[in-house]
Amino acid sequence: MPQNFEHLYEELLQFLYRTPWGLIQAARNGDIQMLNPVAAKVLMPLAFNGRLDNIFDLLRSARPELQTLVAVTTERYCVVCEDLPLPALHQQALGAGAPARSVSISIFVQNLDTLMLVLRESQILERGGNASQTAELNALQNLPQLGLIKTREGRISWSNPAAQRLLGYSPNQLLNAPFTDLFAPGVGELVLENCLPTLMAGASYRERLSLLPRGAGTITLEVSATGIDLAQEEILWTLMVPVMQIPPARPQALNQGTGRERD
C-alpha cells in the first residue's frame, strides 16, 4: 500500500475506533461482519460464550422482536427502527456515583443482504423509568409495528399510530379502552394471566395471538410484551406483526367502561 494510502487507512481506522456510537455491519440473518469498539463494549456483557457472532442472538433477551422486524422488511433501503431502547443493556458508568447510561438501537437496511446498526448510549437523567419510558414511546411512534401500553387496571393508556391504523380506532377510542376487548372473549384474560408472571420472572414474553380489529374479523399477530413498571403491572405491548387475517367481520365497539358504542 503506498505510504499515503496507508496513512489515510490508519486515520480512518482511528476515526472508527474513537467513534462514540456503536456501529455494526451485519448480514440480514444477523451475523456480525464488522463492528467498532463501542459496539463491542456495549454487547460484550451479553456474550456469555465470549463471542459476538449474531446480533439477533445477542439481543434476543432485550428485544426478541428485532429479527422479525427485519424479516418483514422487504424494501431495499429503509429504516427498520430508530433509537429503540434496549432496557436490558443499561450500563453503569465506571466510577462511584457515575450516572447509569441507557442504550438504544437503530437498524437500517442497506441493501438486500446487509444491515447497518447503531447503538447509542445516553445518560439516564431520571432513574426509575420515566426517561427511558419516554424514549421508548418516542421510538415506537415511528415504528410500523403496533405499540400499546396496558395499565394495572387493564386499560390502554397509550397507543402508537400503527396500532390505531391496524386496529381501526382513533387514539381517543383506544385511550382507556379495556385491553381484553382487543381479543375474543376470555382470550385477553388468559394472555394477561400468562404474561405477567413471565415478565416478573425476568423472561421475555412472546406469543402468536389473534386480535379483533374494528370490523375486520381477526388478525393473528406475533406479540411481545415488555414490563415498564412491573410493580404497577404496567406493560408495553409491541411488535404485532400480521401473520394472517381472517375476514369474517363482527360488529365491534370498544368498551371504555361506560357501555357506550364508538363510532
Add this chain to the structure above:
Amino acid sequence: MNMQFEDRNGLATLHALNKEELDGLDFGVIAFDADIVVQRYNLHETQATGLRPERVIGNQFFTEVAQCMNNFMVAQKFLDAREAALPLDETVDFVLTWRMRPTPVKLRLLSSPDIGLQYLLLKRAA
C-alpha cells in the same frame, strides 16, 4: 525473547523488557500509567489494530484507544485493583474489533502496586 502469554511471573518479566524485546513477542502488549495514559505499545498490537505506536502512545487508553474495554470486564478490574492496592492477574475471554472485525481474544490483565505501569496482554483465541 520467548516469554509466553501465560508466564507465571508475567508482570515483572514484561516490565523488564526493552522495546525490541517487547516487539519480538507473539502477542499484543499495551502498558499504561496511573493516569491510564498509554506508555508502551508493541509491534504485534500494531499489526493487529493497524495503528502505529505514535498514534496510540500518550493517549487515554480506555477512552481514546480501546473504548471496547471501558467496562466492568476490563477497566473496572484495573480500577478496583489500583484502589485496593492489590495485585491483579486475571485472564478473560473477550471480543476485540481489530480493523473492525470481531476477533475473539484472551486478555490478561496485570498490575501490581509496586510497578508503575499496568499491562494488558492480548492474544487471538485459538
